Every structure is written in C-alpha cells, then in structure tokens.
Amino acid sequence: MTRFFFLIKMGLKNIVRHRRTSWPLVLSLFILISINLGILLARGNINLALNLFTSHARIEVILEKGLSSEAVSQLISSLKEESLTEIRSMTYRDETENLNAFASQDETLAEAVALLGENPLPPTLTIQCVMAMESLPHISSFAQNLKKKEGVSEVIYPGGWFARLYQMARGADVFFLILLGALFLVTFILWVSIFKATLYPLRDEIEIMEIVGGTKLYIRTPFYLESFFYALLSLAGALALLRFLFDSLRDYFPDLRFLTTEELLPAGVLIILLALLGTEKAINRFFK
Amino acid sequence: MIRMSHLYKTYLKTWPALKDINVTINDREFLFLTGPSGAGKTTFLKLIYGEERPTRGELYVLGKRVRKMSHRQRALLRQKIGVVFQDFKLILTKTVYENMALAANVVGLSPSVAHKRILEALSDLHMSHKIKTPVYQLSGGEQQRTAIARALVTSPRLLLADEPTGNLDPSLSSTIMDLLKQINAQGTTVIMATHDYHLVGRYPFRTIEIDGGRIRD
Structure with a gap:
C-alpha cells in the first residue's frame, strides 16, 4: 500500500512538473474529444429525429x-x-x-x-x-394485401420513400462510425507522440528506476496516473464545451437531446483507455 | 553467487564484446575486473545485472538463470543487486534522500524501515549533512558516495561498481575504496570494474583481466 501511495505521489508530482509542457497534450486531446463527442451527439439526434419522423x-x-x-x-x-x-x-x-x-x-x-x-x-x-426500419417489410406486405381487400380502391403507402431515408441514415451511420474510428486513431497517435516528447527529458529517470529494480508496472504507474488526469481534464473540458453549445442550440431546437449515459460512458471509458494505452506505448520506447 | 560458462555477448550480430567467458564468483568475494577501455568490463557487469542478455552460453546470478528472464524477473533480480556507476546515475533534480527513497520503495521497504536505512547508509558514508541537498548541488565525490548509499539502502547481496573512482581524485578514490572494502567485510559480494592498475595493486583481492572480450590468463 505504501508503494502505491508513493507512486501516486510521484504521479501528482509529475503533473505539477509537466504543467508547462502538458498543455499541448491536453489541448489536442480536448479538441479531438470535442469533435468525437460532437459526432456522437449529432448521430444521436439524427436517429432521434428519424424515429420521431417515422413514428x-x-x-x-x-x-x-x-x-x-x-x-x-x-x-x-x-x-x-x-x-x-x-x-x-x-x-x-x-x-x-x-x-x-x-x-x-x-x-x-x-x-x-x-x-x-x-x-x-x-x-x-x-x-x-410506426415505420421503423426493421418493420418496413411487414408494413409493405400489409399495404400490398390492403390493395386486394374488397372495397379498397387505392392505397397510398410511402414505404419506398422511407426505405430510401433509412438507407441514407444507415450510410450516414457508417460514415460517422468510420470518422469516429479515424479520429480515435488520430487521437491515439497524437497522444503517443506528445507523451513521448514529454517523457524524453525523463529518460534518465526511467533508466535509473529500471536499474534500481523497478518493474515495468512500477515505472509506468505514475505516468498512467498523469495521463489519466489529462484524459479526465480533456474529457471534462470537451463535455463542458458541448453542453454550452448544446444549450445554445436548444433555444432554437427544443427537441434536441444531449448525450445519454449509454453513449457517454463507453466514449469516456474508450478515451481513458486510449490515453492509458498511448502512455504505455510511449513509455515502452524508453525501456531497455 | 555468479557462474558464467562459455558466455558470449555480441552486439549488432557482428561485434563480439565478450568471448567464451568462464568464471565463478563466490559469495562474499571482492573481485576486481580490470582491462583497458573497451575491453568488455561494462558488458560483463551489464550481463550480471540484466541490462544485457548473453548471446550464447550460460549465466547464473544469485542462483537464477539470467538468459531467458522476463523484464519483471530481471527487475526482481536487480532489487537484490546494488549498482554504482562512473557517471553516478542519480536523479539530479531530486534530493539525496529522495534518490535513496526511490530505491527503497522499489524493493518494497516500509517508509519507517526505509527512513532508518537511509539515515544509516548516509551516516556510514559521512553524508548525513547533505540529506536534503539536491544532487546537482553535490560535488563529484559526494555524488559517488550518494550513489553507493543508494546501492546499499536495499541491503544488496551483490554490489557492482563500474569505474566508481574513474571521475575522482586519488584521495577520494581511496575513500571510496575503503568504503567498498568495508561493505565487503560486512558480507556483501563486491565486483568492481576499473582500469586503474595502481589502485588494483594496492589491494589483495582476486583480479580478472579482460582484454578484447576474453579473460586473460
């Protein structure tokens, strides 16, 4: 336990020591997270609008x-x-x-x-x-049968139009997912590069920790803590920005909805994981 | 304590640093490792504390086979070995105490035990008055004594010293040698690499001379 507290102390000291060099890391992460969460928000609202429309x-x-x-x-x-x-x-x-x-x-x-x-x-x-995408075939056959019923002269059924709408929505969904994946990859690469640059002046310190018998986990822990803090800071900043923009937009579009916990939780976990993995990759460069 | 059998170390696949080394180093022994610069002394020590892996042959340190050790196993082995370098390898921005506390924490000593050991080691090395001084404010001799104190704080069974007197004047060199002798007398095996033949001649310890990567008979 004392080792753990010692490492936490080292991590906190690292945050203070790197306060002048860490801002490009936090800023770039903040921008990328804002874009990522913005895309998630847009995707959620497009789906919401589509559901409202089709219902x-x-x-x-x-x-x-x-x-x-x-x-x-x-x-x-x-x-x-x-x-x-x-x-x-x-x-x-x-x-x-x-x-x-x-x-x-x-x-x-x-x-x-x-x-x-x-x-x-x-x-x-x-x-x-309700013309949800999965129910379109049922409704389509129902409309076809309607035409054959006695007393029915014509059936106006906008199924084809809805199918096209769904196709477009699905295309947009795939595009958003690819964009999100690409942005997460960019975030990861950027994180590794900047963290590597941050660690470069500490390479001797890492070497010394190795010499005195520090395991990889022991050496990495303070840096994990540091990157966890930066990731949380960037995430909080991005969320605050999005909330502000969202509240401004809601004056014009009252039906807009913010990110749900189901969307936010995996995104947050993914961002923190990405930061920790990026940190690990950056530190590995300095192990002998 | 240490056994090397037909040990080879080759860098970049073509540059042999050590060739066919066969040595046994006993417990509580003081051993000089001599030879000209570039002879392979540092590689010899690096193999023992696991910074380098043998290319061929067998190496046992403290009863453990080093060749196929994982990073974690090597780290655990290093926790039982103290290493002193010519360039000290101290964290310059940290104080003497913090440098030693890091080593103590790595091996899992409790803060109270670590504190006691740090005070003892610094007292033995006449460095108690510098405990709160950042390392960059110390002289070369003081930095070397801090490095030795750091190596001792974990009570290692084996102490490796790579040219510990290389950057020091003759009087400081004698002081450091006396310290190492004292450490050895207390039961720690000491292996010291040096190219200072005059210094080696003054002490009655076993000497291994390496030249061109081979042990000279």
Missing part, C-alpha cells in the same frame, strides 16, 4: 364510393385481425367528413365546395403506424 407515418386507404358502413366495419375488423404491432390507430372518414375537412382548409375551397352539386370525395381510412 408518425401513415397509410392512406382510399375506399370505394358508396361503401356501406357494414362493409367498412368488416374491413376494419379484418385489418385488426392481422394484429400488426406497428399500427398505432385507424381513423375512418366518410365522404361528408372528407369534404368538410377539405372545405375547412380555406375560404376559397369552402366557396368552391358550396358550388359542387355532388360530393366527389371517397371515404378514407387513415392507418397511423
């Missing part, structure tokens, strides 16, 4: 004119029997309701509707559903 998708079923209420009830019952979990609600509107809804959009339309001798609009059935 309000709907299928418009245009029914045949003059369809009896029994036939409509039968149709709705048969659809309910299919028990598709993605369906949130079904709303039936008869010809009159549709005409009224059309007329209520503005005064000109209301005047035009008043001139009509006969209601030209058909009854409709609006099916609200």
